Amino acid sequence: MPTTSRRLLTLLSLLQARRDWPGSLLADRLDVSPRTVRRDVDRLRELGYPITAVKGPDGGYRLGRGADLPPLLLDDDQAVALAVALQTLAGAGAGLEEAAARALVTVRQVLPARLRRRVETVRVETLASPGRGSGTDPATLATVGAAVHASEVLRFDYATPGREADEPGPARRAEPYAVVAAGGRHYLLAWDLDREDWRTFRLDRLRPRSPGGPRFRRREVPGGDAAAFVAGRFRGTDGSTSDWPCRGEVLVDLPLADVAPYAGDGWVEAVSATRCRLVLGAWSWPALAARLGQLDAEVEVVGPEPLRAAFGLLAERFGRTASTPVPSVRSQGPPAL
Known part of the structure; x- marks a missing residue:
């Protein structure tokens, strides 16, 4: 049985999740007796939570509105x-x-x-991808989230490579549609009014201007799913699909257990104890061939033909690199950035 404090928190969470709870159902969920439920309800009332008894065949409880809670x-x-x-x-x-x-x-x-x-007003859609956070300002996130919620044009400065966000210049104008979390960063999906196209903006590079713009009539996001659209843009497509533009199938001379941790969003199955079938995607055929080369094993291309040609292209490219002598000049370390 959980401790009393943990049980009280669980009970409070359950009461907030739905309007009415029969006492017998609460007892089952908490794995305690109905008498214990009544005592726990009394404890919560003593802490200031407005819990009322609900009449009925089984009896029950209802939590008052959040405005009355501490x-x-x-x-x-x-x-x-x-x-x-x-x-x-x-x-x-x-x-x-x-x-x-x-x-x-x-x-x-x-x-x-x-x-x-x-x-x-803050709504964030999520792409399941690892990454390191970039320090999005909560105030920026709240302002952008409010603009998304209210369907109001957002005016903002945006830092691009070689230009800081606070440098003088005209404000960007966009219709904000969704905030998407991916790779440890937050991105705004918006219709850029000046470029007349869908764009994604990193929130850590964005500084809202005040006041904002007028309300707008929402457009249809291509594909109907903001997170999927952003995922497709990251993968080099036009955003109408979240799949990789290039996807191929190979046989790898490695056991399934050695390949599975590196398959990512691909698909892998065992062919034998020492060989497996792998379907993987990338933004280009050479990029896919290079990704498969990282497995450091013999690879047989099942298809399609552009993937086989990409291996040949990389072989020629790497061959030229390998045949080029390394300069004998002593290294002075990496150049200053």
Whole structure:
């Protein structure tokens, strides 16, 4: 049986997840007796949580609205960061989706009304991909999230290679559609009004301008899925599909256990104890051949023909590199960047 404190937190989370809970069902979920449930409910009432009894054949409990709950002591940036973290976890495919979703409900209900409204405008879609965070400013995330929620044109400065975001220049204008988390960064998917095309912007490079622009009528995101569209752009497609533009099939002279950790979003199956079949994708055929070369094993191309030709191209290219003598000049270290 869990400790009393852990059980109380679980009970509170369950009460916040749906409107009414029969007492017998709560007892089953907590693996305790109905009498223990009644005592735990009394403890929560003593802490200030407005839990009312629901009449009926089985009896039950209902938690009052979040405005009456004790406020959660978070500042604005902390609240936004917590909401984004829970949304990211809920979509990360790590087996914690249900718990993260319930925790997000809990956080929203116990926040003060002003802060809860701000958090509810932040919506983040997630691509399951590893990466290192880039330090997105919570205030920027909140501003962009509010513009997405309200369908309002966003005016902003944007840092590109060779230019800082605060350098003088005209503001960028875009219709914001979704914030997508991928590879440890946050990206804005938007319709660029000046370039008349879909664009993705890194939020750590974006600085919103005030005031924003007028409301707009939402367009249809190609394919209907913002996260899939951004994934397709990352993989070199036009965004209408999230699949790699180049995908091939090979036989690899390695056991399945040695290949599986490096298959990523590919597909792999054992052919024998020492050989496996691998289907993998990349943004170009030479890139796919180079990726397969990293396995450091004999590879037989099953198809298609462009993949076989890419291996020949790389062989010629690497052959020229191998035949070029290395200069005898003593290295002075890498050049300064």
